[in-house]
Amino acid sequence: MQGNSPSTVLVTGATGFIARHVIVQLLDAGFTVRGTVRSLRSEAALRADLETALQDRTCIQRFTLVEADLNRDKGWSEAVAGCRYVQHVASPVPMQAPKNPEEVIRPARDGTLRVLRAAAAAGVERFVYTSSVSAVVSGVPRNRVLTADDWSDAEASGVGPYERSKTLAERAAWTFVGSAEADVMQFAVVNPGAVIGPLIGTEASTSHELIRKLLAREVPGIPDLCVAVVDVRDVAAVHLAVMTAPEANGRRYLTAGPSCSLRDIAQVLAQHCAPRGIRIPVWPIPKWLIQLVAVFDKTAALALPDINNPFSLECSPAMQLLRRPWRPWPEVVRETADSLIAAGHAR
Ligand code: NDP
Numbered sequence: 001m002q003g004n005s006p007s008t009v010l011v012t013g014a015t016g017f018i019a020r021h022v023i024v025q026l027l028d029a030g031f032t033v034r035g036t037v038r039s040l041r042s043e044a045a046l047r048a049d050l051e052t053a054l055q056d057r058t059c060i061q062r063f064t065l066v067e068a069d070l071n072r073d074k075g076w077s078e079a080v081a082g083c084r085y086v087q088h089v090a091s092p093v094p095m096q097a098p099k100n101p102e103e104v105i106r107p108a109r110d111g112t113l114r115v116l117r118a119a120a121a122a123g124v125e126r127f128v129y130t131s132s133v134s135a136v137v138s139g140v141p142r143n144r145v146l147t148a149d150d151w152s153d154a155e156a157s158g159v160g161p162y163e164r165s166k167t168l169a170e171r172a173a174w175t176f177v178g179s180a181e182a183d184v185m186q187f188a189v190v191n192p193g194a195v196i197g198p199l200i201g202t203e204a205s206t207s208h209e210l211i212r213k214l215l216a217r218e219v220p221g222i223p224d225l226c227v228a229v230v231d232v233r234d235v236a237a238v239h240l241a242v243m244t245a246p247e248a249n250g251r252r253y254l255t256a257g258p259s260c261s262l263r264d265i266a267q268v269l270a271q272h273c274a275p276r277g278i279r280i281p282v283w284p285i286p287k288w289l290i291q292l293v294a295v296f297d298k299t300a301a302l303a304l305p306d307i308n309n310p311f312s313l314e315c316s317p318a319m320q321l322l323r324r325p326w327r328p329w330p331e332v333v334r335e336t337a338d339s340l341i342a343a344g345h346a347r
Pocket of ligand 1: 013015016017018019037038039068069070090107111132133191192195204206207
């Protein structure tokens with residue numbers, strides 16, 4: 001740690017939906033932030049977006065960017081140099097199932113190991129990894145409350161490439177931090193549920209697709225699916241808390257609200273959007289219809305294991321770190337809709 005600034009944090013994947021909120025909260029809290037991007041061409045637009053969300057716009061002076069790709073070694077040792085903390089948020093979050101699962105798995109798993117190796121070698125004090133509840137609930141029985149001790153079965157049938165990528169990457173990360181190469185670097189994990197909430201800028205993320213498709217009436221109806229919605233600002237706040245709380249070292253924090261059905265979400269949206277003349281599809285789609293569509297459509301096939309298969313999660317440790325409950329999901333759904341509409345995504 002010698003020579004490291006007490007307050008510099010590396011945030012990987014700075015262009016991303018969650019990373020933007022983590023960066024804004026870090027800058028607002030007084031940290032110096034270095035972000036990684038795959039191309040510095042996005043710098044001017046990203047800085048402008050972040051500035052609009054800061055409590056004090058001059059904080060943007062504490063933000064810099066470097067180039068690094070999870071698929072390459074180049075750039076990572078420069079990225080972590082002098083950082084006290086790393087928030088490793090970057091990972092592919094594909095809109096559709098990739099042709100080759102390795103397109104998602106390789107950057108997630110091997111990229112995480114690249115960042116971990118560089119961070120340990122640079123004497124980073126604590127490394128926070130953004131995993132997912134996908135590394136907890138996929139391919140396993142859901143007949144009890146799942147906790148941070150539970151793990152997805154990446155090899156179970158029906159587990160999609162993204163879920164596999166998050167499970168394999170988190171497993172690899174824990175193996176690395178148990179090895180001599182990790183030295184004394186501390187490690188903690190945030191496992192978010194379905195993250196929605198206001199955009200910083202105008203680009204929506206894959207996790208906005210559900211609400212965007214409902215607003216744009218791109219879905220014929222609602223399957224019997226449950227999601228554990230959580231607001232992006234709460235997720236970012238957990239990332240900050242996990243970074244510095246002494247008790248967070250060596251732990252996973254499931255970060256999600258209670259499971260709610262897509263039908264309930266659609267009803268809340270329908271009520272909220274009716275005065276603006278936006279009609280939301282609320283009628284149910286039976287499982288047999290999705291099974292039929294899934295024969296031709298890989299993305300529909302990925303949803304099948306989750307249909308009529310809700311889960312519940314033990315998330316109180318994350319809430320205890322924040323010392324407050326999550327923002328209520330209906331409020332988060334309404335704010336997400338407003339943000340997507342304002343950004344032009346509801347056409
Ligand atoms: P986004 O798609 O908005 O952000 C993903 C980020 O990862 C982007 O900055 C992207 O960069 C970067 N990235 C992707 N591939 C590479 C690569 N090969 N090298 C370097 N950077 C790369 O996703 P979210 O903000 O929603 O997700 C962020 C993290 O949170 C991910 O790890 C995701 O798995 C996790 N998560 C997200 C949830 C959600 O509901 N959104 C739920 C649970 C976990 P670029 O702009 O260049 O593409």
